[in-house]
Amino acid sequence: MPRVRSTDYQRSKLYKVERIWWKHYQEQEKDVYGTPVRFSTLQEAQTYGNNAWRFYKKRIFPRSWLNNKPLRMKKARGGSSWAMNTGGWYTNKKGISYVLIKLSIYHMKAEIVLHEVAHHLAPEKEHHGGIFTKIYMLLLAQYLGWSLSYMCKIANEHNLDYHSNDEYLNSAFNRITKKEIEEEANKLQGVA
Numbered sequence: 001m002p003r004v005r006s007t008d009y010q011r012s013k014l015y016k017v018e019r020i021w022w023k024h025y026q027e028q029e030k031d032v033y034g035t036p037v038r039f040s041t042l043q044e045a046q047t048y049g050n051n052a053w054r055f056y057k058k059r060i061f062p063r064s065w066l067n068n069k070p071l072r073m074k075k076a077r078g079g080s081s082w083a084m085n086t087g088g089w090y091t092n093k094k095g096i097s098y099v100l101i102k103l104s105i106y107h108m109k110a111e112i113v114l115h116e117v118a119h120h121l122a123p124e125k126e127h128h129g130g131i132f133t134k135i136y137m138l139l140l141a142q143y144l145g146w147s148l149s150y151m152c153k154i155a156n157e158h159n160l161d162y163h164s165n166d167e168y169l170n171s172a173f174n175r176i177t178k179k180e181i182e183e184e185a186n187k188l189q190g191v192a
Contacts, residue, residue: 008127010161017158021140021151022111037110037144045103046073049113052139053099053120059168060121060135069099071120076102081112083119114139130161134169137162141176148177149184 026036039045053071076082083101091097101116118136119126126132133155140146155162164170 009129010133011128013158013160014128014133017154017160018111018115020154020158021146024150024154025144025146039108039110039113042073042075042103042108045108045113046071048110049073049101049117052114052117052143056121056135056139059172061123061131061166061169066099066120069097071101071117072098073101073103076104076107079104079106081107081116083116110144111140114143130163131166131169133160133162134164134173138169138173138176142172147180148173149180152177 037048039048050071057066057069081102081104083099099120101113101120103113103116107113115136118132118139121135122129122132137148137151137155140151141148152162154160164173
């Protein structure tokens with residue numbers, strides 16, 4: 001009998017790889033990347049998340065029903081954060097629709113906010129699959145300056161899927177990768 005993939009087939013694998021990426025960049029922050037991006041209020045986190053949401057929601061897997069939906073963050077109870085990507089949205093008492101991220105006070109960091117924004121940018125019910133992972137990697141590279149080459153290396157070492165058929169996502173990913181390769185080549189020429 002063939003093995004059926006679960007709906008979130010690589011969640012634990014992605015979480016493991018995320019921890020490796022995070023640890024690497026926490027160790028590098030003082031020398032290379034400056035101070036980490038942390039938020040003291042939910043409003044700061046929402047402003048940061050909105051920047052990524054507004055820029056990419058019409059570009060990566062564009063869906064017309066998302067075009068006018070703002071991103072809202074609410075405080076999550078406990079230690080977990082989440083973004084509900086089920087193809088729906090929430091409506092407040094005034095009738096205003098929005099997409100929702102619940103953020104724990106323990107997760108007031110840019111890499112977590114970008115993880116949750118990536119859930120809303122990914123197609124409905126993508127969970128932590130290859131498309132979600134590629135979007136998340138792009139956001140980390142774009143907003144935090146993390147190396148796609150490094151993230152791909154670690155992802156490949158752990159057999160983490162990060163594929164996509166979205167033309168915009170693939171071309172943006174490839175542009176950053178090409179730029180990193182050129183910068184590395186220039187560094188090597190400067191040393192030689």
